[in-house]
Amino acid sequence: MRRLCSSVGCLLVLLFTSCITEDVPQDTRRGNFEACWQQLDQRYCFFAQKQEQFGLDWNEVYERYSPSVNEEMTDHQLFELLGNMVCELRDGHVNLSAAHDVARYGKWYDDYPMNYSDSLERIYLGRAEDYQTAAGLKYRILDDNIGYIRCSTFANGFGDGNLHVMIQHLAPCDALIIDVRNNGGGMVTAAQHLASIFFNQTKTVGCFSHKEGPSHEDFSAPIPIEITPFIGLRWQKPVAVLTNRRTYSAANAFVLYMSEADNATIIGDITGGGGGLPLSTELPNGWTLRFSACPTFTKEMKPIEAGISPDIKVDLQPRFLERGCDDIIEAARQYLRP
Numbered sequence: 001m002r003r004l005c006s007s008v009g010c011l012l013v014l015l016f017t018s019c020i021t022e023d024v025p026q027d028t029r030r031g032n033f034e035a036c037w038q039q040l041d042q043r044y045c046f047f048a049q050k051q052e053q054f055g056l057d058w059n060e061v062y063e064r065y066s067p068s069v070n071e072e073m074t075d076h077q078l079f080e081l082l083g084n085m086v087c088e089l090r091d092g093h094v095n096l097s098a099a100h101d102v103a104r105y106g107k108w109y110d111d112y113p114m115n116y117s118d119s120l121e122r123i124y125l126g127r128a129e130d131y132q133t134a135a136g137l138k139y140r141i142l143d144d145n146i147g148y149i150r151c152s153t154f155a156n157g158f159g160d161g162n163l164h165v166m167i168q169h170l171a172p173c174d175a176l177i178i179d180v181r182n183n184g185g186g187m188v189t190a191a192q193h194l195a196s197i198f199f200n201q202t203k204t205v206g207c208f209s210h211k212e213g214p215s216h217e218d219f220s221a222p223i224p225i226e227i228t229p230f231i232g233l234r235w236q237k238p239v240a241v242l243t244n245r246r247t248y249s250a251a252n253a254f255v256l257y258m259s260e261a262d263n264a265t266i267i268g269d270i271t272g273g274g275g276g277l278p279l280s281t282e283l284p285n286g287w288t289l290r291f292s293a294c295p296t297f298t299k300e301m302k303p304i305e306a307g308i309s310p311d312i313k314v315d316l317q318p319r320f321l322e323r324g325c326d327d328i329i330e331a332a333r334q335y336l337r338p
Contacts, residue, residue, distance in 0.1 A: 027076055027284035033069045035283050036082050036096070037062050040089070045276050049249035049303050050089060058216075061088050079103065079287070086289070091305075094280040097288040108245065108272050114180040115158040115244035115269045115316045120326040124148060132169060139170060146333055147173035148299060151194065154250040158193050164232040167197055175336035176239040177329065178258075185249025185274060186220030195257040197229040198239060198264060203227055206253075207301070208277070210294045211254045222301065227253040227257055235263075240332035242268045243310055251275035253296060254309050260299070265335065266310040268328045275304035 025031035085102025131140035147170035276292025
């Protein structure tokens with residue numbers, strides 16, 4: 001009886017092991033290729049938008065890249081092939097990371113004017129003693145009594161005290177500028193917290209959904225995104241939000257939120273997009289694959305993956321750059337002056 005149980009146990013282990021190895025790609029060149037393509041096929045969230053935008057056919061991508069995979073490839077050759085394949089999605093949130101490099105798509109900003117200069121930022125902010133800084137936010141009052149806030153990242157959260165003291169300092173200003181150009185994102189909770197100082201009542205500013213199955217169309221019902229008013233001093237006067245193509249991810253979401261604020265105007269260039277919350281997974285060889293998994297929309301269910309257009313389009317002109325003048329900041333100041 002003991003031998004029978006032992007034999008049955010071994011058989012079950014073999015069967016169970018067999019079931020696992022059939023579903024999990026092996027750490028081979030072909031196995032890593034299949035894992036990369038399948039993970040995106042089942043979990044990436046923007047196939048419909050990308051197909052509409054530029055005619056993406058993910059099955060065609062598989063057929064085009066698959067014949068190039070062979071077991072004699074070096075790691076660098078496999079990485080280049082997979083990197084080129086993931087870039088077919090044209091999504092800045094999709095990248096492949098290995099020890100030697102990160103394959104990423106950069107045309108969403110490289111193919112467009114910069115519309116930002118850190119040298120000009122120094123002119124407007126002044127020297128270190130000329131501006132305040134708290135939780136990564138830099139702010140000062142310009143000479144026309146317009147407040148200027150430079151928000152370069154949402155990687156760190158803002159404390160209630162930071163925001164309260166900042167608004168208290170800027171309260172005498174006639175208007176406010178928030179510059180999120182070249183802000184590559186971070187935490188959407190930080191973006192929501194900063195936006196909350198511009199809302200006097202809870203308001204739905206957009207929605208999101210998440211994947212519920214492997215099909216390209218398997219999404220949950222839309223889930224509302226709400227901004228709750230900041231508990232403390234809130235801004236009641238006009239505000240301009242400055243944007244460019246490198247305004248991305250959580251900063252792109254911040255622009256969405258601010259587009260719903262009654263006293264806000266978006267000025268500059270279209271944002272870079274990045275309207276999908278990213279997730280990461282690991283290929284059999286240990287490389288990390290990151291991808292957009294949860295799409296974000298406006299209240300009207302319009303995707304923001306391709307960017308948000310400004311209310312007032314302004315580009316940074318070289319002739320003004322040479323004079324130490326930022327066209328986008330100056331356009332905002334002119335618009336905001338009482």
